[in-house]
Amino acid sequence: MARKFFVGGNWKCNGTTEEVKKIVTTLNEAEVPSEDVVEVVVSPPFVFLTFVKSLLRSDFHVAAQNCWVRKGGAFTGEIRYRFIICSFFTAHDFDLLSVVYLAVNFMFFSLNSAEMLVNLSIPWVIIGHSERRALLNESNEFVGDKVAYALSQGLKVIACIGETLEERESGSTMAVVAAQTKAIAGKVTNWDNVVLAYEPVWAIGTGKVATPAQAQEVHCELRKWLHENVGGDIAASTRIIYGGSVNGANCKELAAQPDVDGFLVGGASLKPEFVDIIKAATVKKN
Ligand SMILES: O=C(CO)COP(=O)(O)O
Numbered sequence: 239m240a241r242k243f244f245v246g247g248n249w250k251c252n253g254t255t256e257e258v259k260k261i262v263t264t265l266n267e268a269e270v271p272s273e274d275v276v277e278v279v280v281s282p283p284f285v286f287l288t289f290v291k292s293l294l295r296s297d298f299h300v301a302a303q304n305c306w307v308r309k310g311g312a313f314t315g316e317i318r319y320r321f322i323i324c325s326f327f328t329a330h331d332f333d334l335l336s337v338v339y340l341a342v343n344f345m346f347f348s349l350n351s352a353e354m355l356v357n358l359s360i361p362w363v364i365i366g367h368s369e370r371r372a373l374l375n376e377s378n379e380f381v382g383d384k385v386a387y388a389l390s391q392g393l394k395v396i397a398c399i400g401e402t403l404e405e406r407e408s409g410s411t412m413a414v415v416a417a418q419t420k421a422i423a424g425k426v427t428n429w430d431n432v433v434l435a436y437e438p439v440w441a442i443g444t445g446k447v448a449t450p451a452q453a454q455e456v457h458c459e460l461r462k463w464l465h466e467n468v469g470g471d472i473a474a475s476t477r478i479i480y481g482g483s484v485n486g487a488n489c490k491e492l493a494a495q496p497d498v499d500g501f502l503v504g505g506a507s508l509k510p511e512f513v514d515i516i517k518a519a520t521v522k523k524n
Pocket residue numbers: 248367437441442443444445481482483484502503504505506
């Protein structure tokens with residue numbers, strides 16, 4: 239089954255209004271293969287989601303970089319958080335209970351719930367990025383639960399997995415990515431709405447891109463894992479994309495690998511060369 243090439247731009251925690259406008263203008267003016275050939279998704283920081291959506295060409299889509307593991311409410315996003323602070327300071331004396339309550343809310347300061355994304359017509363969300371796994375202690379199980387909830391609300395998920403350098407050097411790459419994939423796969427109800435992003439941690443933001451052979455090896459093993467543990471059709475149709483120091487110069491060779499179905503791009507997605515990475519989709523047609 240043909241898998242449509244997928245290119246995601248993860249802007250991470252970068253951008254001013256002016257920079258965002260500039261990136262979007264570059265994308266809007268770019269001549270790229272049609273939507274039939276490549277699916278393009280950009281993922282700005284939460285605060286720019288609607289702004290980018292309002293400016294971006296209609297054949298490109300928007301993704302959030304995270305969402306909360308269950309329904310909103312007491313686990314608030316930033317806007318709600320400010321509202322709660324205001325209401326506490328106006329409605330209560332500044333007592334111990336208020337401080338504890340605010341501290342709990344502060345812990346969830348940057349979380350945007352799946353329902354809010356759906357409400358804003360943001361179709362995609364990145365879940366389980368290694369930066370969140372490492373810096374915010376997101377476990378495999380927690381990532382799996384987030385995937386489950388996001389899918390249940392109708393979002394499409396870019397689910398990230400990948401090993402550290404230490405894990406690769408100790409020969410446990412496949413064991414690590416299989417365990418990460420298992421925690422996600424166990425929660426997926428509809429694989430049409432999932433893209434699996436293999437992002438070796440040692441390649442992220444380091445300039446040390448995986449070689450095409452290294453990427454292909456893991457992608458092929460992941461597809462085998464899906465075949466054995468989920469099903470043949472799903473293994474054949476699920477897109478497995480690569481992330482980690484992808485740029486305009488190395489994208490074509492990576493894209494030529496049979497099991498590399500696209501990219502999740504960090505640093506280079508903030509630059510005009512992101513357009514060249516989108517164009518790498520044509521490699522699949524040759
Ligand atoms: O983390 C990444 C995408 O999610 C990759 O980042 P870089 O492309 O900057 O290495």
